[in-house]
Amino acid sequence: MVDADSDLRLRYAFVLGRPGYHVDVAEDGAAGWEALQADHYHLLITDNDMPKLTGLELVKKLRAARIALPVVMAAGRLPTEELARNPALQLAATLLKPFAVEALVDTVKYVLRR
16 A cells, blocks of 8 residues: 555555455555565555655556556546556556545455456
8 A cells, every 4th residue: 555645554554454455555656666676465556646756657667567466546636647548557446535445445355356
């Protein structure tokens, strides 16, 4: 989970931990990129509007490195135009903030089952 908002990071990690998901958190895109290079993950959940590296830039780095990790972008402002211009970024799902935490859990379950 990559999000600049520490309260949201903790809340999302707690909510996803209840059904048994292990969640690592990062405070910005650069820290998220470091974590992605250091460990193996099954899913990336990222905000877009973050310091150092936006969520979109993080996904671009991920795809440039040929990492086929499913990505859920959970953001207050989704970069819909840029995503439409770059279908190779292949987001598994998007969530527009604010959303119910149940929507996050349902989205994670759906994406991981595919």
